């Protein structure tokens with residue numbers, strides 16, 4: 001039995017047990033012996049199915065309730081005393097109402113179950129970047145996923161000592177009914193309550209709930225940034241430069257974080273290092289640069305579309321010790337998904353638990369889905385072949401460029417360099433993207449997703465923008481800020497850019513700009529690569545594709561201003577002056593009144 005010397009933590013666990021009434025309370029120690037024991041228990045109770053031990057050693061299959069396959073943003077709330085502190089982009093509830101409502105659902109929710117107490121650290125234990133949380137959950141699936149996604153157990157409790165600060169994270173799957181589902185954040189109490197869902201983003205409380213929503217609130221108070229960003233190292237001639245990149249969920253962060261240099265650039269000898277694929281915590285370093293740390297310890301990646309062409313490093317990462325959720329389970333105990341690796345199994349059971357065969361049609365005559373579009377793998381980051389030697393460095397890594405991106409069929413050029421920090425913040429604040437399957441909602445619809453953080457900013461978005469502007473003043477040597485769009489299409493709806501490994505060509509130009517080298521043309525919206533500035537060696541683009549990819553259409557951008565205006569209007573007087581100034585200046589540049 002693990003020995004907890006933290007009286008407040010013990011009292012909270014006791015108090016919670018009184019509400020949820022579990023059969024037993026179990027404190028996780030993080031040991032290997034524990035992993036094996038819990039996996040066996042999860043299998044015995046039907047929560048996990050072991051995969052073929054030879055092909056997938058240490059891997060398990062899990063299927064969730066079909067109503068519980070993505071984040072439910074409409075049931076996610078920021079609970080602050082003052083409604084304005086949640087702002088126009090969050091759902092709000094008063095803490096009093098939040099606790100009262102959720103308490104009903106937590107009441108006796110753990111009958112017949114074990115309550116797992118999981119001390120975890122976001123970031124390497126003891127790093128100046130790191131924050132400690134304790135998750136209480138009745139889901140063994142969550143407990144096992146948390147062991148992969150965070151650092152859990154004894155070392156964390158030791159670090160916490162007798163009185164250390166921690167985020168109280170309470171979770172119960174309860175009856176996994178949408179009517180009984182709430183994901184509540186109480187930033188003033190450093191507390192998260194999530195009930196009625198076992199889906200990753202709703203239930204692995206260290207991830208979006210702590211590392212983004214609660215952390216963004218803390219970061220504002222403490223003078224740092226918590227962002228929805230991958231961290232990537234690019235090594236050439238023995239020197240490694242790092243970038244962070246923010247994209248909405250399911251827009252290729254994991255792929256970019258693990259990219260393989262394209263054939264045509266091989267002669268340059270690039271080595272790519274993965275530091276993180278989803279979340280970055282950023283602080284000003286002693287050298288005046290911005291430094292980044294990945295608070296997570298694993299990857300919770302989208303399965304469909306992952307194969308050894310799109311992301312060979314991910315395929316190598318997930319062949320052992322991985323939990324697959326809502327993909328296809330082959331009768332031969334392998335897994336598969338749409339655009340997956342190799343041929344599908346000859347028969348299996350799909351994510352809904354229905355018998356499946358290649359070519360099988362559903363009741364409407366459409367091909368029957370094998371995997372849910374938001375099906376996921378949970379894999380230890382250390383298994384990634386390109387994992388950076390610095391991924392657990394307590395000091396983090398120094399950042400040369402911040403890249404924002406969205407999924408836009410038109411408008412946004414392949415790459416754009418902002419005119420400076422404040423303009424970069426403007427660019428980030430106006431990111432728009434077509435919806436993906438990562439959250440419940442209409443796929444394809446364009447929505448504003450500032451800094452790819454729309455569902456994750458834990459406070460008023462106007463204050464968040466103001467904090468970004470302030471950070472610019474606090475970083476003596478700030479990174480340059482860029483915007484990319486891998487998803488631009490031609491008139492026939494075909495992607496103009498191949499994406500994946502070829503994105504290194506764009507990152508290469510970005511880094512050259514950071515060194516003051518790459519050639520660029522100034523447009524009203526920022527700098528784009530000059531003709532021939534991108535190395536396209538070995539790439540066969542359709543004739544005219546590059547021109548289309550870099551095209552900046554003044555009329556379209558002027559039209560876009562209307563959408564920005566509408567979004568900014570929602571911020572009322574919280575809109576920082578620096579951003580309204582940027583808006584006006586851009587408008588003037590688009591009219592051609594001022595030199596670009």
Ligand code: SAT
Pocket residue numbers: 071199200201202207208248249250300438439
């Ligand atoms: O489910 S998660 O929120 O963790 C993944 C994502 O949507 O980015």
Ligand code: MN
Pocket residue numbers: 228248249250278
């Ligand atoms: Mn994400």
